[in-house]
Amino acid sequence: MSRPRVIRCAACAGRIKPQHPHIGVENLETGEEFSYHARPDCQKRCVEETVTRLEAGKVFAAHHYHSSSCPDAAPGFGCSGGCFDTPMAVAN
Ligand SMILES: [Zn+2]
Ligand SMILES: [Zn+2]
Numbered sequence: 001m002s003r004p005r006v007i008r009c010a011a012c013a014g015r016i017k018p019q020h021p022h023i024g025v026e027n028l029e030t031g032e033e034f035s036y037h038a039r040p041d042c043q044k045r046c047v048e049e050t051v052t053r054l055e056a057g058k059v060f061a062a063h064h065y066h067s068s069s070c071p072d073a074a075p076g077f078g079c080s081g082g083c084f085d086t087p088m089a090v091a092n
Pocket of ligand 2: 064067071075080
């Protein structure tokens, strides 16, 4: 039995429930992942911090984790679950 990993938002330090929509920004060199809430103010911090990290020459991949109750089989922006109502600007 492994305990579920506690995810904290890198923007507001609040806890993110894994079944709720959230964003992961993964450092492809280290595998370290920064997580952010899907809400607009945390997404904004996510974009700002990712731009700063990209400018530092690091390589990142963004993952969008949809709600566990999201009805779309292959969800994206504008999914019927409404996970990411405010689309995050593409950082490159
Ligand atoms: Zn947050
Ligand atoms: Zn969704």
